[in-house]
Amino acid sequence: MSVVEATPPVVRKTALNAVHRQMGAKMVEFNGWDMPVEYPASIGCGIIAEHMAVRTGVGIFDVSHMGDIRLAGREALAAVQHISMNDASRLAIGQAQYSALLYPQGTFVDDVIVHRLGEDEYLLVINAGTREKDFSWVRDNTRQFDCKVEHLSDDFTQIAIQGPKGVDVLQKLTDADLSAVKFYWLTRGTVCGLKNILMGRTGYTAEDGFEIYIPPDEATSARVWYAILEAGKEFGVVPCGLGARNTLRLEGKLPLYGHEITDTINVWEAGLDRFCKMEKPEFIGREALEKAKAEGVKKTLVGLETVDRGIARDGYKILDESGREIGYVTSGSPAPFLKKNIALAYVPPAQAAVGTTVKVEIRGQGVTAKVVPTPFYKRPKKAAKSE
């Protein structure tokens, strides 16, 4: 039997809410959270400026709405292996991996980052809109293991420091040697005088950067936020909202729950094969995925670029040359760094080859788009000298 979590109260606020308002951010409701979508042009912000800052310098995001689930105990690894599709046994202490929680049908409960914090201790970082659902799912499906499951979502203020200069900014505020931390690894250290702070070299921007987990009280959260902005001044740091977060992740083809991945889309359709380890003998969804693989997919996720004038948006229809509906856009936007109009869309495999031309229905008109290689954006390899 699964326990239904109480419906969360109206709109939730992070500990930095007053700070965002004070900075003049435009606020929106996102998955039940009152969050900044962009900061004002008067302080050098706006979605495009924020996006560019992360690609070329550094930007910071309040991502405290993200959820956290801790699994700890003798059978924590077995529990994580059972509920997630990637192979957590490959993680060294201090390492993280992209993974997903699946339903028995091989479709998505949510995508997650699994951090191995200790010998028998894991932290799952989950999406804001799926917090309660994910926690219930994890708790209910790990009861057979000797392992404690805790919902720590409200225990942290989470700040993402993203961009090629992110490491330089955070290094000014911590005693930890960040140059020794590789991408998708974590460390602990003192940050702004706060001891034992978790810092992961992770993010959702297709750029280098860190995510830090600090105490959730308003005073500490605000103090660290402003300290990062101060330390980042010489690198041109700007605060960034959900608008830039979305365009940045889209350029990098990072999936968003409810768009590219949902409870009706399976791992093969979403193209997340490399994070799904079928050589693992067992995990929820594995059986269905084996069957689905043998049957082949009916739709597959592709990257599109509009050739004609027009911007493909979430939910717009994809048509073939004869005007027949063959798919739909999951996420679409102008790409500020690439200066193109891009989209992710589900189409039949026959229309998925790079170079294929399709139409996107925009306000009743068929606008030509072509399938392009993804990710649309890949960050340049760092020069050897810098680290």
Place this chain on the structure above:
Amino acid sequence: MHYPTDRKYTREHEWIIADGTIGITHHAQDSLGDIVFVELPKVGTVITVGKPFGTVESVKAVSDLFAPASGTVTAVNEELATAPEKVNKDAHGAWMVKIQMKDPAEMNALLSAPDYEKFVSEEAGH
């Protein structure tokens, strides 16, 4: 923000001058954010008061443009096709279309600059 008094305003945040020049307000561009795309009707198109006549898109959102008055399009600001950000920089200068008004008295139903300013501040208060 100072709203010029040489024109009238709609509750959908367009402005119109008596010569038929139409654009969107400073408040509209501010709520939209970075404008990246403006789609306008061709010269000769007949537009109807209160009905959509074009589209403006920011990075995040798509918005219809509503006609402040009825008439026939006599000119289109082609510059906005390649430089839509001009609307962010100067919303009251970056006009979108000019029309030959069918009934100039339609302008009487629109908001004056002070009334529009009041309307915007009341809207923000909610």
